[in-house]
Amino acid sequence: DGGITQSPKYLFRKEGQNVTLSCEQNLNHDAMYWYRQDPGQGLRLIYYSQIVNDFQKGDIAEGYSVSREKKESFPLTVTSAQKNPTAFYLCASQGGGAGKQETQYFGPGTRLLVL
Amino acid sequence: GQSLEQPSEVTAVEGAIVQINCTYQTSGFYGLSWYQQHDGGAPTFLSYNALDGLEETGRFSSFLSRSDSYGYLLLQELQMKDSASYFCAVRDSSYKLIFGSGTRLLVRP
Numbered sequence: 087d088g089g090i091t092q093s094p095k096y097l098f099r100k101e102g103q104n105v106t107l108s109c110e111q112n113l114n115h116d117a118m119y120w121y122r123q124d125p126g127q128g129l130r131l132i133y134y135s136q137i138v139n140d141f142q143k144g145d146i147a148e149g150y151s152v153s154r155e156k157k158e159s160f161p162l163t164v165t166s167a168q169k170n171p172t173a174f175y176l177c178a179s180q181g182g183g184a185g186k187q188e189t190q191y192f193g194p195g196t197r198l199l200v201l
Numbered sequence: 202g203q204s205l206e207q208p209s210e211v212t213a214v215e216g217a218i219v220q221i222n223c224t225y226q227t228s229g230f231y232g233l234s235w236y237q238q239h240d241g242g243a244p245t246f247l248s249y250n251a252l253d254g255l256e257e258t259g260r261f262s263s264f265l266s267r268s269d270s271y272g273y274l275l276l277q278e279l280q281m282k283d284s285a286s287y288f289c290a291v292r293d294s295s296y297k298l299i300f301g302s303g304t305r306l307l308v309r310p
Contacts, residue, residue: 188249
């Protein structure tokens with residue numbers, strides 16, 4: 087089955103620690119995205135990548151970093167510079183043919199909590 | 202700046218019809234999408250409008266008026282499982298989506 091996976095489901099971060107959230111897709115999509123969602127809020131774009139080895143900052147990139155070494159993978163690192171990292175993190179991919187090119191497919195999300 | 206406005210909460214009874222409005226102000230416009238998100242879950246795609254008019258998909262319909270920078274999602278024959286948050290999203294001049302803050306729909310028996 088094609089899809090997009092994220093791991094872990096829950097992640098705990100200690101003060102001063104960097105943590106990495108995994109995102110993998112087997113949909114053969116070129117574009118991938120990372121969003122942050124705070125309780126009762128919409129989705130805010132952290133980083134996005136339209137092609138392998140290229141990525142751009144979104145609206146709230148400070149304190150985060152990404153890499154795109156493979157088409158299937160787009161990991162997000164939450165660095166110690168991100169002072170308020172507690173949130174629900176969603177990864178998405180986008181692609182497809184006519185009529186489907188605007189659809190983003192989301193992974194199940196990772197809930198990050200600070201200890 | 203870029204913004205999408207939608208009501209924060211809507212309540213309706215089972216079997217009824219509900220309309221969720223969305224107005225947008227963005228730098229460039231390449232279509233209006235709607236996503237559904239149940240509590241604790243991931244957003245799932247519902248519909249997309251690139252041109253003016255109504256798009257129908259089963260019990261859900263979506264409308265767009267580009268001249269008014271306005272769209273809506275219409276949900277018919279409401280079911281309890283439709284209780285969720287609904288987000289409108291606009292693709293702007295770059296290859297990314299701008300999301301509204303979401304409308305929480307509560308369906309009552």
